[in-house]
Amino acid sequence: MYLSVRVDKEKCIGCKICITSCPEPNVFIFLPEQKLVEVNESRCKACGLCTTVCAKEALKIG
């Protein structure tokens, strides 16, 4: 099974801390109108670093 980070759009507040904490370029895309992030799953290495820094627990690896 391919693992990647998933975003819970109900919990995400668009703080962007996951974006600046991800070692991989171009994984998170910020959607300014919705004020949340989406993930380019094919680029994610599932290290889980973003899940640790997300204060809203909006991210999980799965």
Place this chain on the structure above:
Amino acid sequence: MSKKIITPVASLAHILPEDYRDLVEKGPHGKSVGIKDLGSFKEITEEHPHCAGCGVSLGVRLALAALPAPEDTLVVGTPGCSFFALSQTAVNYSNTAFGNQNSVASGLKRMLSIRYPDKDKDVVVMAGDGGIADIGLDMTLHSWFRGEKISTIMLDNEVYGNTGGQESGMSPEGQVLHMAPKGKNFKKIPVFEMARTAGCVYGARVTIASPKRLGRAVNRAILLARELGPTYVQIYTPCPTNMKFSPADTIRIAKEAGSTHYAFEEFMTEEAALRIAVMEGEQGKIQD
């Protein structure tokens, strides 16, 4: 190089790769976007081949996002973990023999100053602790003594990451590593303090846990190196593989280091302080 060169001719734009067009239209080429804008443009570095959760790859990514003019920047690297990501970056990049990076950068900077006398061409050394503090320490110091107008960025993971975990001069005293089973028995080399003594006009010590601060330091270092002299930024980039912590804990480890031996510190000469005040006054706020 004129920024017009990187603007696709309208009639040929459709045959250019989408990635290239994206860099020019939305990305950092010719625009003032920085770390705070990450996520809204295509970055100038591509997928990295590092271990999951790698601090070095995050350091490289953040430093590259903070370049004031990537289209006019030449990055000089040296073998090590830092090299892997740089080879996949859409900026001019030169690799060197291990430790030679500051000598090569000095030569390139002088050559670019002659070739493009009216343009600001930034030469940035981006190398690991092994390249700067151990094998290349003499060449690094001498480039600072000579007052070369280059920026040196050390990605300090406190270990030789890609050769199995030997102790580095920057490893903390007592650190147990794969190839230092009894722990390192001398102190971390004080390169940050040496930079100040050796003539750097600006220096900063940051961790990857403070991305905006990191971006501001890199940006200031590069802009000051254009006019005043050598600058130095030391970035803490912890290594989960060799330090044996979970990849998900990289930021936590960096944060902890930031409150102990890697506390944020910045030094600058009076001239540099005045220049920063002018630059930040002109721009409202320096790009972070």
